[in-house]
Amino acid sequence: MSIEIRPATAPEMGQLGLMGAYSYGGAFGDGPDNVVATGTRPEWTLCAFDTAVRQADGQPTMATSFSAFPFTTRVNGNAVPLAGISTVGTRPEYRRQGLVRKIMTQAFADQYQRGQCLAGLWASQAAIYQRYGFAASGGLREYRIDTTDIHLHQDVAAMPVLRFEGTDALDAVREVYKQFIVARTGYLHRGKSLWLDNVLAPPPEDGPAYVAVVGSLEAPTGYLVYTLRAGRVAHRARAQEICIRDFAWLDQPSYGALWHYLARHDLVGRVIWGRAPVDDPALDLFIEPRLLHTQDLEGTWWRVVDAQSALALRGYDVAGSLVLAIADDELAPWNNGRWYLDAGPQGAEVRATTAAADIELSVRALSSLYSGNRSAQQLANAGLLAGDPDTVAKLDQIMRTRFAPHCPDHY
Ligand SMILES: CC(C)(COP(=O)(O)OP(=O)(O)OC[C@H]1O[C@@H](n2cnc3c(N)ncnc32)[C@H](O)[C@@H]1OP(=O)(O)O)[C@@H](O)C(=O)NCCC(=O)NCCS
Numbered sequence: 001m002s003i004e005i006r007p008a009t010a011p012e013m014g015q016l017g018l019m020g021a022y023s024y025g026g027a028f029g030d031g032p033d034n035v036v037a038t039g040t041r042p043e044w045t046l047c048a049f050d051t052a053v054r055q056a057d058g059q060p061t062m063a064t065s066f067s068a069f070p071f072t073t074r075v076n077g078n079a080v081p082l083a084g085i086s087t088v089g090t091r092p093e094y095r096r097q098g099l100v101r102k103i104m105t106q107a108f109a110d111q112y113q114r115g116q117c118l119a120g121l122w123a124s125q126a127a128i129y130q131r132y133g134f135a136a137s138g139g140l141r142e143y144r145i146d147t148t149d150i151h152l153h154q155d156v157a158a159m160p161v162l163r164f165e166g167t168d169a170l171d172a173v174r175e176v177y178k179q180f181i182v183a184r185t186g187y188l189h190r191g192k193s194l195w196l197d198n199v200l201a202p203p204p205e206d207g208p209a210y211v212a213v214v215g216s217l218e219a220p221t222g223y224l225v226y227t228l229r230a231g232r233v234a235h236r237a238r239a240q241e242i243c244i245r246d247f248a249w250l251d252q253p254s255y256g257a258l259w260h261y262l263a264r265h266d267l268v269g270r271v272i273w274g275r276a277p278v279d280d281p282a283l284d285l286f287i288e289p290r291l292l293h294t295q296d297l298e299g300t301w302w303r304v305v306d307a308q309s310a311l312a313l314r315g316y317d318v319a320g321s322l323v324l325a326i327a328d329d330e331l332a333p334w335n336n337g338r339w340y341l342d343a344g345p346q347g348a349e350v351r352a353t354t355a356a357a358d359i360e361l362s363v364r365a366l367s368s369l370y371s372g373n374r375s376a377q378q379l380a381n382a383g384l385l386a387g388d389p390d391t392v393a394k395l396d397q398i399m400r401t402r403f404a405p406h407c408p409d410h411y
Pocket of ligand 1: 097122
C-alpha cells in the first residue's frame with residue numbers, strides 16, 4: 001500500500017462526494033456531485049490516496065476523505081478563527097490503519113500555520129475524536145410542545161410579528177443574528193452559503209422555510225425561521241407540525257412575542273425546536289415548563305489547536321492572571337509547556353514562562369474550559385484539572401462565558 005496525504009485536486013472532488021455518500025449513508029446525496037463535494041473546495045480538503053490502486057479513470061483511490069471549512073466563531077464577545085472539520089471518512093477496507101490519525105496530525109500542523117487556533121466538528125461518534133483532544137463545546141436542547149401549552153409569564157401580545165417567505169427578510173434576519181451572537185460563544189459568522197444552503201434550505205419533505213420577524217424589516221428585534229407541515233401529529237384537530245430551524249432575539253419581549261406568534265397556529269399540535277442553546281430562557285419563562293418536554297443532546301466539539309493564540313484572542317469579563325501547564329499534547333506539541341495568561345475585559349496576553357504552574361491540565365480539558373462548556377471546578381471535580389482550590393476558583397472567574405456555548409449550524 002502506498003499512501004499519499006494531500007488535498008484533493010478539482011477532478012478528484014467527485015471521489016470526495018462518493019466517499020461522503022458512503023460514509024453518511026446517503027444523508028447528503030448519493031452522486032459524486034452531492035452536497036459533500038459541492039459544499040467544499042479542493043484546497044480545504046486533506047485526503048489519503050492509495051497511489052497503487054487506481055480508479056477506472058486513472059485517479060489514485062481516495063482511501064480517507066477530510067476537509068475543514070475556514071470559519072470564524074464567537075468566544076465570549078470576540079471573533080476567533082475555527083477550522084470546521086467535516087467529511088471525515090475512511091473506506092472500510094482501509095479502516096483501523098491509522099489514516100485519520102495521520103491526517104489529523106497533518107491538519108493541526110497546517111491549521112497552526114494558517115492561524116486557525118481552534119478546530120470544531122460534529123461527531124458521528126465521540127470516541128473517534130476525544131483521543132485527538134476534542135471536547136464537547138456546546139449542547140443542543142430540544143423542545144417539543146403543543147401550541148395550546150405555550151403560555152409565558154410576561155404579556156407580549158402587543159409586539160408585531162410579520163411573516164415572510166424565503167429570502168425576503170434575509171437582510172433583517174442577518175442583522176439580528178449578527179447582534180444576537182456578538183457576546184455569545186460557539187456561533188459561526190454566517191456567510192452567504194450558510195444562510196442560503198443551510199438555514200433557509202430545509203429538506204424537501206419539510207416544505208418551504210418561513211421567516212417571522214418581530215418589529216419591522218427596518219428595525220427587527222428578533223426572528224424565527226421555521227417549516228410547517230400537515231399530517232405529522234396523531235391528533236384529530238391539530239395534526240400540523242412546526243419545526244424551528246433558527247431563532248434569535250435581541251430582548252426578552254421579542255423572545256416572548258415569537259413564542260406567542262407560534263401559539264396562534266391553532267392547527268399545529270407540535271412545535272419542535274431541536275437546536276436551542278442549553279441556557280435558553282424558556283424553562284424560566286414558561287408557566288408550565290415541563291410541557292416543553294425538554295431533552296438535552298450533544299452539540300459541537302472543539303479542540304484548541306494553538307493554545308497561545310486561542311487564549312489571547314478570546315473574550316474575558318473578569319481580570320486575572322495565572323500560569324497554565326499543558327502536557328502530553330502529542331498531536332500539537334507546540335502547546336506543551338507553561339503559559340502565563342494575563343486576561344481581562346481589555347484583552348489578554350499569553351506568553352511562555354518558566355514560572356511554576358498554578359493549574360495543570362490536558363489540551364482536552366483546556367478545550368472544554370475554553371468554550372465555557374465546563375468550569376474549572378467541574379473539571380477539577382472530574383480529576384481532569386489540577387490546582388489549589390483558590391486558583392481553581394480564580395480560573396473559573398477568568399474563563400466564565402456570559403452564555404453557554406452553542407452552535408446551531410451543522411457542518
Ligand atoms: C471514523 C473513521 C473515519 C476512522 O477512520 P480510520 O482511518 O479507521 O481511523 P484510524 O485508523 O486513524 O483510527 C484512529 C483511532 O480511532 C479508533 N477508531 C476508529 N473508528 C472508531 C470508532 N468508530 N469507534 C471507536 N474508535 C474508533 C481507532 O481504533 C484508532 O485508535 P488509535 O489511534 O488509538 O489506534 C472511519 O471508521 C469511518 O469512515 N467511519 C464511518 C464514517 C464516520 O463515522 N465518519 C466520521 C464523521 S463525523
